[in-house]
Amino acid sequence: MKTLPRADVAIVGGGWAGLLMAKELGARTGLSVVVLERGAPRKTADYFEGMDELDYAIRLRMMQDASKETVTFRHTSKDRALPVRQFASFLPGTGVGGAGEHWTGITPRFLPDCFEILTRTVERYGAGRLPENHSMQDWGITYAELEPFYTRAEKLLGISGKTGLDPFEGPHSAEYPTPPQRTGYFPSLFRDAARSLGYHPSPVPSANLSQAYRNPDGIVRPACTYCGFCERFGCMVGAKAQPTNMLLPVIARHKSVTVRTGANVRRVLYKDGKATGVSYVDANGEEVVQPADLVVLASWTLNNTRLLLLSKIGEAYDARSGTGHLGRNFTHQATFRGVVLFFDRPLNRFMGSGACGVAIRDLDGDSFDHGPLNFIRGAYIGAYSRGHPPIGSFGVVPPSVKATWGSEWKKAAMDAFDCAANLGISGEHLAYRTNYLDLDPTYRDSHGDPLLRMTMDWNDNERNMIGFVSAKMAQVGREMGAREVVAAALPRRYDVNTYRSTHLQGGTIMGVNPGNSVVNPWLQHWRMSNLFVLGASTFPQNPSGNPTLTILAQTLRTADAIVDRYLKHPGLLA
Secondary structure, three states: OEEOOOEEEEEEOOOHHHHHHHHHHHHHOOOOEEEEEOOOOOOHHHHOOOOOHHHHHHOOOOEOOOOOOOEEEEOOOOOOOEEOOOOOOOOOEOOOOHHHHOOOOEOOOOOHHHHHHHHHHHHHHOHHHOOOOEOOOOOOOOHHHHHHHHHHHHHHHOOEOOOOOOOOOOOOOOOOOEOOOOOOHHHHHHHHHHHHOOOOOEEOOEOEOOOOEEOOOOOEEOOOOOEOOOOOOOOOOOOEOOHHHHOHHHHOOOOOEEEEEOOEEEEEEEEOOEEEEEEEEOOOOOEEEEEEEEEEEOOOHHHHHHHHHHHOOOOEOOOOOOOOOEOEOOEEOEEEEEEEEEOOOOOOOOOEEEEEEEEEOOOOOOOOOOOOOOOOOOEEEEEEEEOOOOOOOOOOOOOOOOOOOHHHHHHHHHHHOOOEEEEEEEEOEOOEOOOEEEEEEEEEOOOOOEEEEEEOOOOHHHHHHHHHHHHHHHHHHHHOOOOEEEEOOOOOOOOOOOOOOOOEEOOOOEOOOOOOOOEOOOOEEOOOOOEEEOOHHHOOOEOOOOOHHHHHHHHHHHHHHHHHHHOOOOOOOO
């Protein structure tokens, strides 16, 4: 085992959160910072000639290889967990930039009541309306406390949008830095129909620029060309905000920051209640120790949780007794294709961007009265022009077509290809005591460490909510002029074989005291003051909207706390 010279800060994970923290510390302190990324290096030039749907979107070139490391899955604690042999319901990224390289760029703020979900729900409906077996809790911060950091993150990314059109959104202290993206034909149909039915459509906030923009760090990016290659692709012109085009150029200015690839961190090292560094396996298979005075975990939800479990930092959650917090409140955005619409005219879906669309929040959060309903909370609903790739999008036919193969099916699939679209429904997933993460007692990875085990299933609240929202959106679809409308229900059981989103939350949740959380409101570990945890693993449950903007806002808030408070007086901030 090789021991390297000590660094002031070791950051585990080279995605959005890790690189943003490295940028902030590099620009505002003289600390030596090492970012440890287990994947390969990346740069914007890698995407200049990489728009190959088969390679990127079907064979998942930029995603983690499940044959090298995966998870096991079961629905309940009584079931036997089995390895996930191919990632499908979520797609963990790998390499510098992580999933921030191949994301869509959808960047809504969470609704204000999401941060105080337990308090607000009980105040309005009473404790009796909380779902059975729930483990919901407030975050320990409010929207007002996070709002300045939302604004900073939006200016950093150059978010394209327009405030004031959505009456349900929280207050904004500044307008979005750039105007909304152009509205595609299909989203415009949704906008007009939704408005006619009394909803409040507004442009989706987008990290794909509507016009050229220079951010506060001096990074200049061009406007989006609406090529349609965003989701699962890096942007070939740099219009989409990505860690490689936004953060790496700034990090390169600071000689005190190093990004080290091929570093697969296996343990956080500690002594006498303090983190002393991390150990990792390098690209050559050698075990390496990186000593550090401050350790920041900034990898993906599952990896943050697994690393703390393997390191035996904190008490692992026990679903039977309800003790422990590490691994609990695991959630996965209740997202699905929603309502599928078939039209008699082409929709020009071959062009667009990952976040080019129109959304409504009338049925999101607690924006409507749940008193007479059999569920609480709701969903973020959007109609998008994302680009319509010919391989992955082919084969959707209306229910009136009974053939499942042959010439009739092929003709129907070709006729429907540019005449079919869906309304995306991204529903909240509440936290339950029965959904959690722990280490699998049977299956191990190539290094001999236990795999992470997912125990997850849908509950009646999510099924009822999706059914209600789908019926409402079917009405909108008919108002849009669709000749056939298919409103599917959320499946009875959670399915690891069907893609939903890569938005997994929980496992290292935040809270106001060590009795209900792993980290405090500044994302500092309660038991180890020089250990911080960033990312969606700290979310106590899953609000409906996509999480990236909130992750960045929280990272900026934590960076401020480290620079302005912790470095001056090391110790617990709460």
